[in-house]
Amino acid sequence: MLQPAAIDGLAFARHAAVLEGRLGMDSLPRLAQSGCSGSVLDFVLTGEINERGKQGLKLAVDGSVRLQCQRCLGNLDLPVHLAAQLELASSEAEIMAADDDIERVVAGREMSVAALVEDEVLLALPMVPKHEQCSAEAQLEANAKP
Numbered sequence: 001m002l003q004p005a006a007i008d009g010l011a012f013a014r015h016a017a018v019l020e021g022r023l024g025m026d027s028l029p030r031l032a033q034s035g036c037s038g039s040v041l042d043f044v045l046t047g048e049i050n051e052r053g054k055q056g057l058k059l060a061v062d063g064s065v066r067l068q069c070q071r072c073l074g075n076l077d078l079p080v081h082l083a084a085q086l087e088l089a090s091s092e093a094e095i096m097a098a099d100d101d102i103e104r105v106v107a108g109r110e111m112s113v114a115a116l117v118e119d120e121v122l123l124a125l126p127m128v129p130k131h132e133q134c135s136a137e138a139q140l141e142a143n144a145k146p
């Protein structure tokens, strides 16, 4: 089944619509640019009227991304499990003017679902990806011992 690539944000929220799907690297160019060489991400996007009475979107993403470890330059598969709640704003200016911790996104008639997922995943990626137990480090420690 073909996924719709974009949603009408306000209508999606108003109808409490639900969209589930899976994205691969071909849909995630900005992840590729940030050094990600492989990724499969399952997402669930849900429209809602949030507790403040505003139209919003909930996004859950599960999967993994493949990055390069900055110590040993080997592959690093990083699990991704995140959930975000976004409130739909009418303009970039409204988002800039807001003085609270609510995450907002400008509502559009054709909001790219992949771009929404990418935005959240990019925020969650480590600045400098490294294996938690990196073989390069183990090697260094072994060499350091007399």
Ligand SMILES: [Zn+2]
Pocket: 069, 070, 071, 072, 073, 074, 130, 131, 133, 134, 135, 136
């Ligand atoms: Zn490593």
